[in-house]
Every structure is written in structure tokens, then in C-alpha cells.
Amino acid sequence: MNKLYDVIIAGAGPVGLFLAHELALANCAVLVLEKEPSAQMPWKSKPLGLRGVNSNSVEAFYRRGLLDALVDDADQRPQRPDKAIPFQFGGHFAGIMVNASQLDLARFPYRLAGPALYPAKTDMERICTALNHQVAKRGVTVVYGAEVTVLEQDADQVVVQAGGQHYQGRWLVGCDGGRSQVRKLAGFEFVGTEASCTGYSVHCELADPEKLAMGFQYTTNGLYVQASPGHLALMEYDGGRFDRSQEVTAAHFQAVLRRVSGTDVTVNSIQMAATFTDRCKQVTQYRQGRVLLAGDSAHIHSPLGAQGLNAGIGDALNLGWKLAATVKGRAPAALIDSYQSERHPVASWVLDWTRAQVACMAPGPQGEALAQLLRDLIQTDDGANHFLGKLWGLTLRYELGDSHPLVGASAPDLELTDGSRLGPKMADGQGLLVTLGDDRDLAGLCRGRAGLEYLALAAKDNLGLGAMLIRPDGIVAWVSEAGSPADLGAAQAAIARWFGQ
Numbered sequence: 001m002n003k004l005y006d007v008i009i010a011g012a013g014p015v016g017l018f019l020a021h022e023l024a025l026a027n028c029a030v031l032v033l034e035k036e037p038s039a040q041m042p043w044k045s046k047p048l049g050l051r052g053v054n055s056n057s058v059e060a061f062y063r064r065g066l067l068d069a070l071v072d073d074a075d076q077r078p079q080r081p082d083k084a085i086p087f088q089f090g091g092h093f094a095g096i097m098v099n100a101s102q103l104d105l106a107r108f109p110y111r112l113a114g115p116a117l118y119p120a121k122t123d124m125e126r127i128c129t130a131l132n133h134q135v136a137k138r139g140v141t142v143v144y145g146a147e148v149t150v151l152e153q154d155a156d157q158v159v160v161q162a163g164g165q166h167y168q169g170r171w172l173v174g175c176d177g178g179r180s181q182v183r184k185l186a187g188f189e190f191v192g193t194e195a196s197c198t199g200y201s202v203h204c205e206l207a208d209p210e211k212l213a214m215g216f217q218y219t220t221n222g223l224y225v226q227a228s229p230g231h232l233a234l235m236e237y238d239g240g241r242f243d244r245s246q247e248v249t250a251a252h253f254q255a256v257l258r259r260v261s262g263t264d265v266t267v268n269s270i271q272m273a274a275t276f277t278d279r280c281k282q283v284t285q286y287r288q289g290r291v292l293l294a295g296d297s298a299h300i301h302s303p304l305g306a307q308g309l310n311a312g313i314g315d316a317l318n319l320g321w322k323l324a325a326t327v328k329g330r331a332p333a334a335l336i337d338s339y340q341s342e343r344h345p346v347a348s349w350v351l352d353w354t355r356a357q358v359a360c361m362a363p364g365p366q367g368e369a370l371a372q373l374l375r376d377l378i379q380t381d382d383g384a385n386h387f388l389g390k391l392w393g394l395t396l397r398y399e400l401g402d403s404h405p406l407v408g409a410s411a412p413d414l415e416l417t418d419g420s421r422l423g424p425k426m427a428d429g430q431g432l433l434v435t436l437g438d439d440r441d442l443a444g445l446c447r448g449r450a451g452l453e454y455l456a457l458a459a460k461d462n463l464g465l466g467a468m469l470i471r472p473d474g475i476v477a478w479v480s481e482a483g484s485p486a487d488l489g490a491a492q493a494a495i496a497r498w499f500g501q
Contacts, residue, residue, distance in 0.1 A: 005031045006327045008160060008169035010148045010182045012039070014124065015295035015312035016175035017131035021064070022320025024138035025429035026451075028327050031169065032140060033162045035147030035176065039132055044124035051127075052091070052119055052306040056393035057313045059116040059410060063426040063474055069130035071120045080113035081105065090384075091119065091391040093305060094360035095216035095223065096375050098391060102384035108394045110405070110412040110463065116423055119392055148176070151185040151291070158290050170327060173292045173319070175312075180297035186288045192281030192300075192351065195240025196358060197222065199276040199302060201233045202253055207266035218371070220363050222260040234260050237362060240277040248273035278302040278358045280351040286340040294319055299347035304357040307350045310393065318343050321429060321451075321472035330450055330500045342398045353390070404479050411470045414459040425455065431499060432470040433491075436462040441488055445495055452499050469494050 007023055009016045012034035020030045053061070053070075061067045071077065081103040082088070090100030100118075105111060132142065146163030151172070153159070158172040174182025183190065206212070209229040216225050224234035236256055246252075254267035282299040286292055295312030319339045325331035360370045377383035389395040398408040406412075414422040414436075426432065431452040435442055438456040446454040451472070467486050469478035478494035480486040 003029075003168075004157065005029045005167065005169040007031075007171045007173060007323060008033065008158065008167055009173050009175055010160075010162075010180075011175035011177060011295075011297070012036075012128070012132075012142055012144070013175065013177070013295070014127045014131065014309060015316050016173075017128060017135060018060075018313055019173060019175060019294060019316035019320050020135045020140045020142075021131055021138070022316060022429060023324050023327075024135055024140050025064075026321065026324030026328065028324050030135070030140045031167060032135070032142040033146040033148060033160070033167070034142065034144050035181075037145045039128060039142075039144065044128060049124035051122055051124060051309050053122055053313070054119045054306075054310045054391065054393040055111075055117060056396055056410065057310045058118070058120050059413070059423065059474065060313060060317050062116040063423045064429070065424065065427045066130060066134065067115065069133075070122045070127055077115065077120060078118045079115060080117070090388050091306070092216075093374065093378065093387055093391070094357040094371060095218070095225070096360075096371065096378055098378055098387045099384055100388065102381055103388050104381065104385055107385050108389065110409060111394050112413050112415070114413045114415070114421060114423075116413055148174075148181050148185065151182065153186075153290050155289075171290050171292065171323060173294055173323070174297040175294050175316075176297055178296040178300040180293065182291065183283065183293055183297050186291040188283040188285065188288055188293060190281050190283050193279070193355065195277035195279040196362075197235045197237045197278050198240050198242040198256075199233065199235045199278070200248065200253065200256065200273065201276070201303075202231075202248065202270060202273045204230050204232065204250070204253065204270045204273070205268040206230050207268050209265075211263045211265045212261055217261070218361070218363070218368075219260055219262055221262070222363060223361055224257070224260050232257070235361065236260050240279065242275060244275045244277070248275060276303055278304075278354065280355055282344070282347055282351060286344060287337065292319065292323070292339070298343075299351065301351045301354040302358060304354045304361075305391065307353060311347055311350050314346060314393075314396075315339075315343050317473045321431075325451060325500070328450070332497060332500050335498070346396070398475060400477060402478070406465075406468070406476045406479050409476060410474050411468060411476050412463060412465075414457070414462070417458040417460055422457070422459075426470070426472070426474060429472050431472050433467070433495070434470060435467040435486075436465055436482065439467065439486060442467060442486055442491060445488070445492055449495070449499060452495065467491070469498070471498055 006028040009032045012032050023030045088100035090098040148160045148162045150161035159168045174180050212226050222236045250267045280301045294315035322335050326336045400408040433454045435456050443454045466482040467480040
């Protein structure tokens with residue numbers, strides 16, 4: 001109680017740690033409270049901890065200089081579509097594979113070939129280890145064995161009790177998962193749809209793994225996926241009846257696996273098991289006074305399509321700089337509430353995206369008919385690019401009140417004439433006013449303004465752009481076309497909107 005933190009974060013998973021990193025870049029005093037006793041948790045490691053990160057998450061890590069720590073051989077990852085390869089896995093929708101070889105970048109004119117174009121594989125343990133290292137270097141305090149159990153707030157601060165201790169901060173952010181204590185204690189309204197199925201993700205020893213086919217397998221009672229012998233995911237359309245507080249025993253999982261697969265496969269033992277449902281819920285507001293929510297604390301859904309971690313990273317990226325500017329007293333009054341207006345619709349889409357997959361995978365003639373229709377659509381170039389754009393996050397764009405297609409979207413990772421790229425120039429979390437040339441009038445708008453840096457750059461291809469105002473989260477807030485004088489009034493208004501007067 002002797003220290004007043006700028007921000008307390010409940011939850012030391014990837015979302016909480018990435019948010020802590022963003023706040024620490026702005027020199028905020030940050031405390032992270034984690035209910036688990038240590039950073040080492042079996043479910044974070046492979047195989048259950050494996051995760052797919054979409055292009056937006058890869059881009060966020062790349063811009064902050066973290067990509068090499070999170071992805072194997074980051075410099076060997078694809079940087080452009082290769083039409084010579086007939087099929088490249090680009091993700092799936094309800095188990096229907098999407099071909100990345102069909103990607104047509106001309107449909108996404110501001111998404112460029114480069115190190116942040118393609119999604120990647122990583123795991124929870126690797127993400128948390130890398131982020132823990134980064135936040136420790138920046139002075140963030142992480143306390144384990146400290147679940148928030150009491151929460152009180154007034155107009156100036158929030159006081160929490162966790163692990164038998166009291167802590168006070170100017171703000172509290174709940175990143176403590178789908179069963180968030182912060183969400184419950186602060187009284188957030190949580191609405192949505194209930195479960196129709198129970199899912200299992202299990203690492204087990206099978207006596208006869210050959211009885212199960214590899215890959216996605218639809219059955220009359222649900223579906224199962226065998227990624228490797230003994231590494232299984234399955235869904236049973238049982239109305240979500242399984243009590244997730246119970247241990248998943250070998251006998252129980254064997255019974256479910258036999259029902260779903262239609263085989264007499266034998267489960268000898270279980271090493272690790274996790275369960276989920278397709279319950280989809282979201283808070284109606286992301287902020288209650290000085291308490292905010294991010295990631296699974298704000299929205300829950302099934303893991304189908306691998307959007308959960310990405311939605312959480314997007315929340316943290318969007319919130320971090322806005323909350324930091326608010327803490328530092330330089331934010332416009334409406335800045336913190338733009339977190340709600342920008343991120344709530346994204347999570348709503350994710351919930352619908354997973355609901356649609358559950359409907360498509362449902363056993364019976366309706367689900368089969370829907371799946372066949374989608375297979376036909378996804379095989380077309382238009383269909384493949386639509387799904388790649390959604391799965392990878394290439395089409396993400398916030399509505400900022402400007403009709404230019406780049407405003408509200410991610411800044412293009414321009415290749416510069418000196419061989420460098422624009423993305424890594426965002427490593428320190430500052431906003432950028434970029435001119436593709438030099439404009440002394442625009443430079444003057446940045447002078448003496450905290451959180452905003454002016455850069456005059458030369459690109460190999462400027463994409464018809466003359467200047468861009470880029471927020472710290474990489475989102476373009478104002479654009480000037482090449483060959484036309486910059487509208488200084490519009491630029492000044494955008495700077496005031498996002499960086500204050």
C-alpha cells in the first residue's frame with residue numbers, strides 16, 4: 001500500500017504481459033498480479049500450448065523487435081506468396097483448409113510482402129518467457145500466487161487485495177482469463193450465447209493410435225482432430241454438459257473419444273488435458289470507472305479458427321498507448337473510450353466467426369450441407385482471399401471517420417531506399433508523422449509534442465502516399481497523397497485527436 005502504481009494488471013498471460021510491455025515503453029509504473037504460483041505451467045508448453053498468431057499479431061511483435069524471440073527461424077518465414085507451390089496451409093474454417101497459395105496481394109494494396117505478412121506458429125510458454133524477460137528489463141513487477149479477490153475503486157484510484165496483500169493503482173486492467181475475477185468483482189455485464197458442445201484438447205497415450213485417422217475427421221457425433229499420435233482435439237455436441245471443474249480422466253476421455261470417433265480405441269493414460277465449450281459472451285462495456293478488461297476477460301468463445309490469442313494481443317496493443325497517455329496526463333478526454341469503440345466490434349466479429357464454425361461442424365445433414373457449400377466457396381480465388389483476409393487479419397480497419405482506405409488500417413511496412421523497413425522504426429512505441437520526402441511544415445506540428453516523432457523517409461515504392469500520421473499501435477490516423485500539398489489543418493486536427501493539444 002506504500003506504492004501507487006500507474007497501472008495494475010491482473011493476469012500474467014500473453015495479453016497481460018504484452019500490455020505491461022506497452023505501458024513500460026511509455027515509462028509507466030506497472031504491477032502484474034498472477035494467480036498461478038509460478039511462470040512455469042505445463043499447459044503453456046507444447047503440444048497443448050501451441051498457438052497460431054495471425055498477421056496482425058506477427059506485425060505487432062515485429063514492430064516491437066520481439067518476433068525473433070517468439071518464432072523459430074523468423075528470417076526464414078515466407079515473405080510473399082509463392083504461386084509455384086500448389087498448396088500452402090493458410091489456416092482453416094471449421095476444418096476446411098484455406099490455400100495460402102491463392103493469396104492475391106493486389107486485393108490488399110497496403111499489405112506488403114515482408115517479414116510481417118504471414119501468420120506464424122509459436123507457443124504460450126515461449127511468448128510468456130520472452131515477454132517476462134522484456135518487462136523485467138523495463139522495471140515491471142510481476143507477483144505470482146496473487147489472485148485478485150477484493151476490488152474497490154473511487155474517482156482517483158483502485159485498491160485490490162491479492163495473495164493476502166493490498167495494492168493500489170491509478171488504473172486496473174483485468175487480463176485474468178475467461179473466468180475473470182476482475183470482471184465479476186467490478187460488475188461488468190457479460191452477455192451472449194450458451195454452449196452447444198464440449199471440446200477437449202488432450203495429450204494422451206493410446207494403446208492403438210492407428211484406429212484414429214490423422215487430421216480433421218467429421219463424424220456422426222461430432223469431430224476429432226489427431227495432429228500426431230496421442231495429440232487430440234475433439235468436439236462432442238452434448239449441450240456443453242461436461243463440468244469443466246472436473247478432472248478429465250482416462251476413462252471419461254476414452255468414453256467420449258469412442259462416441260465421437262465411432263471406434264473402440266483405448267486410452268491408456270492422459271498426460272495433459274484441457275476442455276472448452278462454444279459459449280460466446282462479451283462484456284457490454286470494456287470500462288467501468290478505472291477498471292478495464294482485455295482479452296478473454298472481456299470476451300470468450302471457442303478456440304476454433306485460432307482467433308482468441310490474436311484478439312487479446314490486439315486489445316493490449318490498442319489499449320496500451322491510450323492508457324499510458326491517459327496516465328501521463330497528455331491524452332484527449334475521449335482517447336481512453338476509443339478503446340471500447342474500436343475493439344468491441346472486433347471481438348463481436350470473432351464471436352460470430354466461431355459461432356459460424358460450430359454450426360458448420362454440427363453433425364447431421366444441415367451441418368454437412370453448410371460445410372459443402374463453404375468448401376466450394378473457399379476453393380475459389382474470391383473465397384480463398386476473403387477467408388485469408390479474415391483469418392490473417394489483413395482486412396482489419398477501425399472506423400475513424402475518414403473514407404481513405406488506409407485511415408484506420410495498419411500502416412504499410414514500406415521498404416526504404418536504404419534497405420531498412422518502416423515497421424522496426426516503431427520499436428519504442430512512439431507515434432510517427434512520416435513524410436515520404438521532407439515537409440518542414442509537417443515537421444513543425446510535431447515539435448515539442450510528447451509521444452510523437454517526425455520522420456522524413458524515402459521509400460522504394462511510396463504506394464502513392466505523401467505522408468502518414470501513425471498511432472503508436474501502428475494504425476494510420478491521417479494520410480496525404482503524393483503529389484498534392486498536405487492539408488495541414490487536417491493533419492493538425494488528427495494530431496490533436498490522438499495526441500492532445
